[in-house]
Amino acid sequence: MRLRSMPFAVAGLAIAACSPAKKPTAAPTPANRPAANAAPNQPPAPGQPTPGQPAPGQPPAGLPNIPGLAGALGGAAEPNPRPYATVITPRARSKQGVFAVHQVGSRLFFEIPAAQQGKDFLVTTVLAGTSDAINGSLYGPERVIRFERRDNRILVREATYLNVASDSTQQSRQAMNLISFFPIVATLNVEAYGKDSAAVVEVTRMFTGGVPEFTARGRRATVDANRSFIDKFSAFPRNVNVTAVQTYTAAPGGGIPGLPIPGLGGATGNATTESYTFSLVRLPDEPMMPRLSDRRVGYFVTPKRDFGSNEQRVVSRDYIKRWRLECSDQKVGALCVPKKPITYYVDPATPSYLKPFIRAGIEEWQEAFEAAGFAKGIVAADAPGDNPEFSGEDASVTMIRWLPSPTANAQGPSLVDPRTGEILDADVQMYHNILDLQREWYFSQVGHLDKRAQRFPFPDTLMGRLVQFVVAHEVGHTLGFRHNFKGSSMYPLDSIRSRSWVTKMGHSPSIMDYARFNYVAQPEDNLPLETLVPKVGPYDKFATMWGYAPIAAARTPEAELPKLDEWARMQDSIPWYRFSDDASAGQADPGEQTEAVGDADAVRASTLGFKNLARIMKLVEPASTADKTKDFSLLKETYDGVIGQWALEANHVTKIIGGVDRQEKRVSQSGPVWTPVPRARQKTAMKFLNDEVFTTPTYLTDLSILRKLESDGNIGRVAGAQARVLSSLVSNARLQRLIELEATAGSTASVYSLGEMLTDLRRGLWKEIYAGRPVDAYRRRLQTTYLEAMASKIKPAAPSAQDIALAQFFGPIVNTRDFRPLLKDEMRTLDRELAAAIGRTGDRATRAHLQDARDQIEAMLDTGK
Missing domain, CATH: 3.40.390.10 (Collagenase (Catalytic Domain))
Known part of the structure; x- marks a missing residue:
């Protein structure tokens, strides 16, 4: 009979047909002898039943005396402490550390002395084994717990230390009591009492899925207790370790839609078995x-x-x-x-x-x-x-x-x-x-x-x-x-x-x-x-x-x-x-x-x-x-690495545009924290981007390498690196900052305005149309990328659920309303220049590209031509 699978309504099930166990006839031992002068309405001494509770060794009313029943039910049944030797039997594997740990068959017991009750233990979770390659952190959730005895139960409370009161007056202490009431994550029936009133409790379910707070992957996964077990344990002077094998599946609705569940291995949504070591570390007394x-x-x-x-x-x-x-x-x-x-x-x-x-x-x-x-x-x-x-x-x-x-x-x-x-x-x-x-x-x-x-x-x-x-x-x-x-x-x-x-x-x-x-x-x-x-x-x-x-x-x-x-x-x-x-x-x-x-x-x-x-x-x-x-x-990986390094170095220059130097300060220090980057330095940065970044870096194109790697794809590789830089340069946050720096400047002559920046960018990106030169394939891709970026700001799509979720981590979504008028004006100017350039070019690919650019501008402006 699997009592663990029946936590509710036990008395009405097959247990009722079992024959009650006989009462033990042994004389009371020191561990279960009633206290002579127990005060009324007070917690009983270790091993002493509360009023109306069966004596030690007796089952609660209506239930048979089945060893381990209380632990299997996770506290659903009334506590029924039994003689120590009937719980921690001679076949138990025991280790002594900050407190004693015992394993009897598949069941794990903590023997928590009075000196460790009410003390803080930091619980950590570390990956100990997986069937998959490790692709994330080894660590699961952390929390602080206390073992508090209440009658013949041990309450496992989660303690938090976010809130403090530096004023130690009585009024402050009384107020803090309102928000220092810690939640109970588990209730464990005392199975027996050891020396010095040590409470023996079964903790198996804490590590095999019965307590959600002890699930290695948190509440985003469900542990199947039937496929989970205690593997090993250790006890040290400062901590106790329990290694458990947990089999789990993703909980319904876990994670951000479209994103995998962050974890320590295994496939999203599939049953996965992994091993974790839980360490319960006693926090320092001082x-x-x-x-x-x-x-x-x-x-x-x-x-x-x-x-x-x-x-x-x-x-x-x-x-x-x-x-x-x-x-x-x-x-x-x-x-x-x-x-x-x-x-x-x-x-x-x-x-x-x-x-x-x-x-x-x-x-x-x-x-x-x-x-x-x-x-x-x-x-x-x-x-x-x-x-x-x-x-x-x-x-x-x-x-x-x-x-x-x-x-x-x-x-x-x-x-x-x-x-x-x-x-x-x-x-x-x-x-x-x-x-x-x-x-x-x-x-x-x-x-x-x-x-x-x-x-x-x-x-x-x-x-x-x-x-x-x-x-x-x-x-x-x-x-x-x-x-x-x-x-x-x-x-x-x-x-x-x-x-x-x-x-x-x-x-x-x-x-x-x-x-x-x-x-x-x-x-x-x-x-x-x-x-x-x-x-x-x-x-x-x-x-x-x-x-x-x-x-x-x-x-x-x-x-x-x-x-x-x-x-x-x-x-x-x-x-x-x-x-x-x-x-x-x-x-x-x-x-x-x-x-x-x-x-x-x-x-x-x-x-x-x-x-x-x-x-x-x-x-x-x-x-x-x-x-x-x-x-x-390896040749492809190395070549791509060089292209990536080029994009990194190029991107460092974009931060100068709309940049503000910062020195973190406190009131004891004079001068501003934020100082706008001078206009001349920003102009120099823009010239570098136009001359060295948005102009095709031909030294990165090696035909000997390319012909060994692919039939095509280098336009996308180089243009993709340039697009990273362009995307950073025209990011919403940067455009908004340029607007604000101009609005708060003491002198507009010292400001590199958004309008000036957009003009410099247009003249650099589209320099062929002013010189009457053909536009090669690399530049055509870059110019199209620019138009797509402008369209995304002039007619932005509604943010997706994933965008909103990610904004919690990467900052709010910037609205384009403050700089959208300037972008539209820039597109009208470019459209006029493209119209003039089309008639001057004799290159068919260039002419088709310029006409397509005008079509894109028409679509983003809704001119209705």
């Missing part, structure tokens, strides 16, 4: 003193809403995420030795030749922690080979994990105490195909400078150095650091071509930037090859000092603020200490770029980069066809 965040320095944060502030409003108070580093009594010179250094283990599954480079990527941060006052504040270690319980899935083990995945990426998530922002654990996830991505980037950016990169595959020493760079970047995330997209624009362009500068400072001040390899460097610069690769830089050392250096005199987060502000104001005189975060990337500031080097002057940087790409094009075929037994797939 919370670390938090450090308040500052937008001028780039840390991930734990958000709070302060209802006790004296500012007469609800105040956001964010704590930075950081490890707890405390000084011991030992010193190394002026540096203190930490009581417990941050230790990262190297995954035993890592390819052997890469392990030394991974260790080097970890310990590259040691110099940054010296800036914070710590000697060897971070160290690398090999996984112990003699400990079978040691695992990267353990929440007490920080590891650089090497994962079999075709995803060309790496990630650096961390586990954080939500009360304080203290990082408790982290795992850098290195997906195997990151090797392919590093090869492509390094070759297409600096392959002309490094002979080792001019033949595939790269030698192990070169690939190892590239992996070291990725590890150092991802370790930075697990130390609490956000991307710093400001960094690459804070060095003067000429400096990153200087041998002495890059040797000391690197080509970007932050390894947390997306400044990959120094594609600005020219062969005549003679830079050491080591300086082409990013390293932990001056900003990283400054940010580590700002977040980790102890402030001895401060006893509260508020008391640290004057010193933190003093440190942050160093950015006024040292620009490479400045920061911008992910949220501003792709917005107004042309110095906040991804995949950029030298974007202090993106026009000159891209000019130099294009010269290098012309050199690299000559290396594409020999590098990717060295192995004569292979097909041309």
Whole structure:
């Protein structure tokens, strides 16, 4: 009989026909002996029945005494604690840690002592096995739970720490009680009591689908308990791990229409079986003193809403995420030795030749922690080979994990105490195909400078150095650091071509930037090859000092603020200490770029980069066809990578148009936060786009390569790269910003207006019609793309459900009403010029194209001609 499948109306089913079990006749034991003087209306002592409840060992009224019934029903039946030995039988597999864990057959029990009841446990979910290649994060939902005893039940509550009250008066505490009532995610009947009133509860269903909050994929998937089970478990002094096999299907209506369910493997909507390790980590008894965040320095944060502030409003108070580093009594010179250094283990599954480079990527941060006052504040270690319980899935083990995945990426998530922002654990996830991505980037950016990169595959020493760079970047995330997209624009362009500068400072001040390899460097610069690769830089050392250096005199987060502000104001005189975060990337500031080097002057940087790409094009075929037994797939991938690099560098220039430079400030600093880019700089950028980007880059077209790859398609390849740049240039957000900058300018003479920008763009894109020259196929495609972009703004389609959903993540949809009149006027002007040009051309393809362009303009303007 499968009692688990019958959670309701049990008494009326077949159970009623079973013979009741006999009453036990054994004398009471200390574990179930009634208390002599139990006070009325109070919770009973461990093992004592509540009034009207059967004595220990007896079934509730009307139900037979079937072992495990309460656990199978998930709390539906009345609690019925039994003698300990009848629940945790001699065949139980038991482990003792922060609390005891027992497995009896397929059932799992927690034995939770009184000392651990009411305490906070952070629950994490980590992928432990899948039938598919890993294509996303290893991590599922996280939550904080408490085990609270109420009579003979354990309530599993989910605790949240978003709301705080900095004012600790009695009135504030009373008000906070209204929003500190935590939900119950599960109710577990006490099966027995162990030593010191430890409550023994069955938790099987928490990990096999009976509790939606413990589903690894969240509420967007349904777990089939009949195809799920407990695989293994471990117990440690600070945490308990349970590995469960879960079989699930997508829940109806889950996800955004048309988009797959974000998950950790398997196909959308199909039954999938995967293994997950749940870690229940006891939060520290003494919370670390938090450090308040500052937008001028780039840390991930734990958000709070302060209802006790004296500012007469609800105040956001964010704590930075950081490890707890405390000084011991030992010193190394002026540096203190930490009581417990941050230790990262190297995954035993890592390819052997890469392990030394991974260790080097970890310990590259040691110099940054010296800036914070710590000697060897971070160290690398090999996984112990003699400990079978040691695992990267353990929440007490920080590891650089090497994962079999075709995803060309790496990630650096961390586990954080939500009360304080203290990082408790982290795992850098290195997906195997990151090797392919590093090869492509390094070759297409600096392959002309490094002979080792001019033949595939790269030698192990070169690939190892590239992996070291990725590890150092991802370790930075697990130390609490956000991307710093400001960094690459804070060095003067000429400096990153200087041998002495890059040797000391690197080509970007932050390894947390997306400044990959120094594609600005020219062969005549003679830079050491080591300086082409990013390293932990001056900003990283400054940010580590700002977040980790102890402030001895401060006893509260508020008391640290004057010193933190003093440190942050160093950015006024040292620009490479400045920061911008992910949220501003792709917005107004042309110095906040991804995949950029030298974007202090993106026009000159891209000019130099294009010269290098012309050199690299000559290396594409020999590098990717060295192995004569292979097909041309690597040649295609390499060629496409060079085209993609060209589009990236070209796109960096578009941000200058309508750009506004930003320096994040606080009230203690003078001057504006936002400063519009001068008109002359914008005009120069537009000229570069017309001359170097929208003019067909013939040096990217190599017939020897093309004839090995395809019968056709290069027009689409090149025009597609140009279209990326054009789309960015005429994005709704940029056009709207140009309108606003003109409206708020003190002098219109200093403004690069939208009207002027559109005129310059038209004259550049359609320059053939003014010179009376034929329009070639590449330019015809680009001009058609321009007209399609204009039509989408003059007559925009209604946003789809997916557009609306994505706007929640990428910002609101910009209405075109403010700039639509200018676009229509621009199309009328172009139409007149096209009409005049048609009569001057003798090229049939050009004439047909120009007439088609007029037809498109007529359709978008609804002129009715």
